[in-house]
Amino acid sequence: MEAVKLMREIKTIYEQERNYLPKETGLSLIESTTENDNRGISAKCRDAKVEDLWSLTNFFGYSTQTFVLAVNLLDRFLAMMKVQPKHLACISISCLHIATKAVEEECNVSSTNELIRISQCKFTVSDLARMEKIISEKLNFELKTITALTFLHLYHRITLSDTSARKEALNLDKLEVQLKACLCRMAFSKAKPSILALSLLTQEIEAMQAGDLLEMASHVQRHLKIADAELLHWRGLVAKCMTDYSSPECSKPDHKKLVWIVSRRTAQSLQTSHYSVPELPTIPEDCWDESESEDSCEDLSSGEESLSSSLGSDAEGPYFPLHFRCQSNKYHHTS
Known part of the structure; x- marks a missing residue:
């Protein structure tokens, strides 16, 4: 009975995920934008900001659901609006703050002042509030969305609904980390959440060589009428992403480190009691339209420095350790 109920739930959200x-046209424009083009966001620029969001969700102890929702809001907004790189920091942090308020318990949501200071961005609380309003309006206030994580949790439950022997082996936490790694690459923004989640699940099950679980996953695929060719395409991209992600050259969150090692400059910035930035001009609200003049966007702020790039030298990799929040007053200065 539980499996039947879960299948119905999966089918319902599958029919809604397109909303x-x-x-796709906006995503294609981003993919075609070069890194040196200051008039638009490139895929590499977008990916760097998503890594920053991962860093911040780890730092504040937010859930995977918060991170995945923030990325969904960010991608939907960027695919809809014409955005200059200098505006991206404010947009991405706004998406994270919106997601946090939608998912986390109110007592666990950090203040906007704290979020801005920790993210080392150059905008004010009022700028953040203004941007959140624009994002919410442009997305028609559809802020609690269906994501790949929604499907991943349901797939995981239904796959294990008839067995208990494999629950520890088919680790949901591991699948969530793999999903987050995929979302750091814009190529996966074009994947349907249902197919991306199924790609992750079936790849993990095949690695386990669990025929019984694979049959359950295949049943889900048939139930949703997902074509073999489509699933194989995304599984190939997922496999490549996991290979790259597991390589020594790839920076990843280090949950064993309890202290965020920062430079003296960064530590002084975080410990400053007053954070002052200049007033910023009006946020542009131009939609993607190839026929429009590319000069129609106003500047939001001065150029923003990437959190991950700045931490590349100040720390060992672009991520904040998960438990640093518990020791927020213990800074170790580097030279």
């Missing part, structure tokens, strides 16, 4: 997909 929460980024516009």
Whole structure:
């Protein structure tokens, strides 16, 4: 009975997922934008900001659901609006703050002042509030969305609904980390959440060589009428992403480190009691339109420094350790 109920739930959200997909035309424009083009966001620029969001969700102890929702909001907004790189920091942090308020318990949501200071961005609380309003309006206030994580949790439950022997082996936490790694690459923004989640699940099950679980996953695929060719395509991309992610050259969150090692400059910035930035001009609200003049966007702020790039020298990799929040007053200065 539980499996039947879960299948119905999966089918219902499968029919709704298209409502929460980024516009493919907008994603294609981002992919075609070069890194040196200051008039638009490049895929590499977008990916760097998503890594920053992962860093911040780890730092504040937020859930995977918060991170995945923030990325969904960010991609949908970027695919809809014409955005200059200098505006991206404010947009990405706004998406994270919106997601946090939608998912986390109110007592666990950090203040906007704290979020801005820790993210080392150059905008004010009022700028953040203004941007959140624009994002919410442009997305028609559809802020609690269906994501790949939604499907991943349901797939995991239904796959294990008839067995208990494999629950420890088919680790949901591991699948969530793999999903987060995929979301750091814009290529996966074009994947349907249902197919991305199934790609992750079936790849992990095959690695386990668990025929009984694979049959359950295949049943889900048939139930949703997902074509073999489509699933194989995304599984190939997932496999490549996991290979790259597991390589020594790839920076990843280090949950064993309890202290965030920062430079003297960064530590002084975080410990400053007053954070002052200049007033910023009006946020542009131009939609993606190739026929529009590319000069129509106003500047939001001065150029923003990437959190991950700045931490590349100040720390060992672009991520904050998960438990640093518990020891927020213990800074170790580097030279």
